Amino acid sequence: MLKYIVQRLIAAVPTLLGVAIVVFLMLRMLPGDPARTIAGAQAGEADVEMIRHSLGLDQPVGTQFVTFITRLAHLDLGQSARSSQPVGQEVMARLPYTVELALVAIVLATAIGVIAGVIAATHHNSRVDYLVSAASLFGVSMPVYWLGLMLIVVFAINLQWFPAAGADQPLSFVLPSFTLASFVVGLIARMTRSSMLEVLRQDYVQTARSKGLHERVVLYVHALRNALLPVVTIVGLQFGTLLGGAVLTETVFGWPGIGQLLVDSIFARDYPVVQGITLTFSSLFILVNLAVDVLYAYVDPRIHYGS
Amino acid sequence: MRTSIQESTMAASALTKAQSSERPDASDNLRLLHEMRKHKASFIGLVVLAACAVLAIAAPLVTPYDPLKQILRDALLDPSLSHPLGTDYLGRDILARIIYGGRYSLSIGFVAVAIGLAIGVPLGAISGFYSGWADMLIQRFIDILLSFPGFLLALSLVAVLGVGLENVILSVGISATPSFVRLVRASTLSVRQLTYIEAARALGQNDRVIILRHILPNTMAPVIVQATLSLGSAILLAAGLGFLGLGVQPPTPEWGSMLGEGRNYIFSNPNMATFPGIAIFITVLAFNLMGDGLRDALDPRLRKR
Secondary structure (H helix, E strand, O other): HHHHHHHHHHHHHHHHHHHHHHHHHHHOOOOOHHHHHHHHOOHHHHHHHHHHOOOOOOOHHHHHHHHHHHHHOOOOOOOOOOOOOEEHHHHHHHHHHHHHHHHHHHHHHHHHHHHHHHHHHEEEEEOHHHHHHHHHHHHHHHHHHHHHHHHHHHHHHHOOOOOOOOOOOHHHHHHHHHHHHHHHHHHHHHHHHHHHHHHOOHHHHHHHOOOOOOOOHHHHHHHHHHHHHHHHHHHHHHHHHHHHHHHHHHHHOOOOOHHHHHOOOOOOOOOHHHHHHHHHHHHHHHHHHHHHHHHHHHHOOOOOOOO | OOOHHHHHHHHHHHHHHHHOOOOHHHHHHHHHHHHHHHHHHHHHHHHHHHHHHHHOOOOOHHHHOOOOOOOHOOOOOOOOOOOOEEEOOOOOHHHHHHHHHHHHHHHHHHHHHHHHHHHHHHHHHHHHOOOOOHHHHHHHHHHHHHHHOOOOHHHHHHHHHHHOHEEEEEEEEHHHHHHHHHHHHHHHHHHHHHHHHHHHHHHHHHHHHHHHHHHHHHHHHHHHHHHHHHHHHHHHHHHHHHHHHHOOOOOOOOOHHHHHHHHHHOOOOOOOHHHHHHHHHHHHHHHHHHHHHHHHHHHHHHOOO
């Protein structure tokens, strides 16, 4: 097991390196003169020179890359152009908000999605089944940010149950996490449904039933456990969608996470911060999918890693 | 000759399957009903999309209002007979802006997916046909693209390229590429082993002809389904960029940027955000309905799910 985890970690290194190269190129690929673009049209030549020097853009590309990778290895992501704070510090100060929101949303989405999927599968081709299918189709087709705004209109403006923005009280979590969860709940429900239908046709489910086991035991102990494997994959992959959705959700609700920081930094042309956040998001995504692969072993005892 | 025999056997077996499923069995009837419902849904999707396209193209005939002309004394009117969806903060008719906006949202979707197909299909075919270093290289590249999950790839690309219509189309198109590469590669891998490819090679046809004539046509069914579904997500993606202010810029009546403008008036005048959102929702839903229906029609293996 440990050997497998180490192997997977090593295999993730080239991808992470590739991501780092793309992020490195981001700044260099800015149209025209990057230093001039960052400084803005009004900036004087001296300011442009200063930015060029502080970003190391006056060095040969090879040297720039070596510096970039060396500093990255020390988790040094450079300095924010706006606040002159280290990028790492800025990102770390706001990362917990995004992680909290994403975790609450994924737990919510998995809980609702799995329950809805199981109900749909056990009531195959019934009205409930169609309802779940329709709801998940609606969920995938809906712009999240629009759903967020509509939730604000109904629950924050008209009913005044929850705050419309901010992250300062537990109630603040409700609307953003529901909005973000809606992004992926439909897919999780669909996957659970089809996987459950597949499993319910298997012989061992028949056996469990004919042993006289209670239907609930058959469903939740025998069938669901086996049906969950593809669901775990979807949850892992959808975590990426969720991170992207976080950028939109945080903007709608004024949530102080790194998604909003990313949008603000793009507007302010604060490229060191944009690079830092892009790297953070990708690394998170790669690590979560690694964790999902490892989780397989616990969900499915048939899988043995290593030799 | 050989293929025609294969086809006829396949047709025959399909026929027996169809006949066997026509037994007056209650659960099979239900399934059939379910199928019909699904296909009806995809037909509705098609009709809705056709209606959207016609409205967008014939916009000047449908609405008397100019989507860009500001009439400040008419600002933020509630829905009425003359302005069915009300007006925005600059006194522009919201319905007119949504109808004209369809031109932008739909064409962004189509051009972006076309870009995704143009890059993704050849890369996928090459990757699947020649295993080895080309496959390796392409797959690592796709891995890297996929490490910028979902919306973030398009967002990072726009951060570099800058905002505006062309850059949004390019960013969304590149974001759509990886799914096509993966899909075509997988189908190519499974087709490559078949006897008729071996036959084509024995006849002395070169790789280019084999890929173009014999492999790609057989990988098209899942690609068509994926392209339809990608149209929906491309529109969502572009609208999301517009909403953040990083997409098509105002005053262009693109649905996402209209929603973004509406966000500032959400407390006083929610109409401005509500209706463009519904327009996006209906269009994307229609593409998804159509894609699901096509999947059922083109890929019988998935039918029973």
